[in-house]
Amino acid sequence: MDVFEAIKTRRSIRRFADKSVTDEEINTILDTVRYSPSWANMQCWRFVVVRDKEKIKKIGELTNLESFLKPMGYTTNPASKGVSEAPVVIVACADPTKSGKIWEQSYYLTDMGIACQTLMLAVRALGLGTVFVGIFDEDGIRKLLEIPTNIRVVGVFPIGHVPEEKKDAKMPPRKPFEEIVFYEKWR
Numbered sequence: 001m002d003v004f005e006a007i008k009t010r011r012s013i014r015r016f017a018d019k020s021v022t023d024e025e026i027n028t029i030l031d032t033v034r035y036s037p038s039w040a041n042m043q044c045w046r047f048v049v050v051r052d053k054e055k056i057k058k059i060g061e062l063t064n065l066e067s068f069l070k071p072m073g074y075t076t077n078p079a080s081k082g083v084s085e086a087p088v089v090i091v092a093c094a095d096p097t098k099s100g101k102i103w104e105q106s107y108y109l110t111d112m113g114i115a116c117q118t119l120m121l122a123v124r125a126l127g128l129g130t131v132f133v134g135i136f137d138e139d140g141i142r143k144l145l146e147i148p149t150n151i152r153v154v155g156v157f158p159i160g161h162v163p164e165e166k167k168d169a170k171m172p173p174r175k176p177f178e179e180i181v182f183y184e185k186w187r
């Protein structure tokens with residue numbers, strides 16, 4: 001699978017087959033993430049790999065709290081059940097002091113976005129599935145995984161095998177090329 005195919009066929013996977021994911025697969029994914037670019041090569045990212053079933057169940061619950069969903073106009077997080085049932089969850093964290101901040105732009109989030117896309121493409125290239133889960137109780141996850149308060153939790157990634165019925169998942173619509181690309185000046 002080349003990079004174009006991996007990018008175009010990656011889908012958010014929110015349910016997983018009842019099959020384990022090996023340590024080797026997880027290590028391959030996270031080793032690939034290390035090659036991502038970052039602000040001044042400072043590599044602000046840190047990852048917590050969770051296999052403990054109780055902890056995974058709790059992380060799923062922490063992605064589905066009404067107090068976090070309601071202000072955003074959601075009643076449920078569609079990824080929560082999949083998180084609770086995944087064989088492995090990777091929690092992507094950042095040390096914001098290990099990146100740039102200029103003109104009110106915090107580049108640790110950019111570094112993390114790039115790293116998380118690398119993670120998702122590596123998952124895809126291995127034939128596995130994941131989804132970027134961005135709604136969660138950050139303090140709850142910090143407490144559960146003993147993450148220090150100066151570290152930001154940026155994303156939760158359940159990793160698992162893609163169930164048969166999700167293998168041909170339709171791509172959610174994308175904006176047309178003309179709407180997002182301008183030539184020579186803003187239009």
Ligand SMILES: Cc1cc2nc3c(=O)[nH]c(=O)nc-3n(C[C@H](O)[C@H](O)[C@H](O)COP(=O)(O)O)c2cc1C
Pocket residue numbers: 010011012013014077078079080131132133134135171172
């Ligand atoms: C920063 C970010 C946060 C997201 N948070 C959630 C989430 O909390 N729950 C969920 O079900 N999907 C979440 N998603 C997945 C998006 O809904 C999904 O990427 C989008 O609908 C496009 O679908 P695709 O990934 O299959 O192309 C998130 C994606 C991103 C990039």
